[in-house]
Amino acid sequence: MLSSCGPYLRLLSCSFILFLLFKSNHAKRDLKSACTTCQQITDNFNKGFERTAKQNFGGGNTAWEERKLSKYETSEIRLMEILEHLCESSSFECNRMVEEHEEHFETWWFKKKTKHPDLHKWFCIETIKVCCPKGTFGPDCNTCIGGSERPCHGNGACDGDGTRGGNGKCSCDHAYKGEFCLDCVDGYFNEVRNDTFSLCTECHRSCKTCTGATNEDCDECKEGWEDQGACVDVNECTQEPSPCKEDQYCLNSEGSYSCKACDKACAGCSGPGSDECQACAEGYQDVEGSCTDVDECSQSEPACPKEHQECVNNKGSFSCICSSGYEEKDGECIQQNDPAEESEEPQATTEPHGEL
Known part of the structure; x- marks a missing residue:
């Protein structure tokens, strides 16, 4: 019975593995997205804090209100006014995060703000733990390759940098390659290189690969150049x-x-x-x-031999046109009728009546 179910069970097993891989990749994306959302929220909070810096309760007797109701500067009313403008109405993730953690904003506002003035660090990194410090990544905020001060040795981007997601692998900048972004791509050479620093400089235009900046330092010439002790242009x-x-x-x-x-x-x-x-x-x-x-029109032999034709010279050629007063019909220049003559019609005359 079990043997007959073998292929089916294997299919279920493969499907389950694929589902777990999909879920894992989706979770990684969510971790990065959550940090981006949190960063946006704290940025907008700081903007709201600046926007409300010179405001008050707005009543008629501000001094009395502040004395009786506490100062606007540290009031719950000011906090609510800031929180109302943290998210766009269409941003579900942003609004969900604010609503879910509203009590944390209240805690920071009334109890933690003085000791922890960096809201992003306190809220996103240390409290709800969706972000990591710069130069670190992943659930445990591991240090990026090359160190947190210069991720990827300053020549690339660490996957998941500053978030709880990513794998920490380097995406190297232009001209750099390798796991540590210390090697140079074709067309560049290491002008400076040690275990922690690399400066890749562009080769001479004639070099495909090189060890220095001149056409004499080429290891291999590009197409259109040939090696003559130095890479020189091929004159095609x-x-x-x-x-x-x-x-x-x-x-x-x-x-x-x-x-x-x-x-x-x-x-x-x-x-x-x-x-x-x-x-x-x-x-x-x-x-x-x-x-x-x-100029075919100035030759001894007429270029336009037909009667009533005129020759017109063109660059590299000529054309024949009918002279003024003539029009072309069936390859011949025929005299045009005078429109005035065509419009003339005999005038009707009336005999005078005799006297009775």
Whole structure:
């Protein structure tokens, strides 16, 4: 009977383990979130404390009220006015935490404030224990890697820093890597390094990895550079065949190159402008080493042979248009009718009547 239930029990066991892992991860997130909420509450409390610093009971006889009802400065009324503005109405977690621990605020306000002026430390860290001191993490406020003064040796962020959550692992800043954030990523080298301090400095732009700041200190060159005792730029534009298309010229840059469009006067080129053409494009001709436009309209042979046409020159080409007073119909220029003539109509005349 038990053997037949084996696969089912294993499935239940796996599902239960997954549930526990999910619950554990969710709890870790909640611990971080709870500290963030508590920090927000104490920040808003301090703002409210400053906001109400110069207020009073607001009655007509303030001196009498303070003498009989205690001073506004330390009154429960002032405390309530501060507590009312700690949370946004939409923040469920914030409002729940304030409501759940309201008596702690009263205790601090009336009994602990003088001896423990840091509300965040007293309330969030020491009393409800949702936060830890800076540089520590987790349920027991363990010290972050690198020490609480310089978590991750000053080169990264400690997971859960200042909260009761997290695992204390370092997320290294840009340029740093490793468990302790003391090693350098590719493209950087250790300018200073010991067991507790590391300064990573960027390599020369030609280096993929390096031991110093110049192109002579490269361990390996980046793509687009080659090792000649030092990493030097590869001029891709001198390679055969050219890396660019026929209607483009190659422009070299450090570690790379780009392809630029030739001037429209060129059929192939070695650089920008009409004086760098390898040959002239149709409609252009070489004049003293530069490709210039051919004016087809000034040639001995008429470019527009049809009757009543005029030639208009364009860059690299020309067009034929009908002369003034003519319009194009079926490929021919036909004289336009005079609108005035078309509108003229014979006038009606009336014979005069004879006298009776």
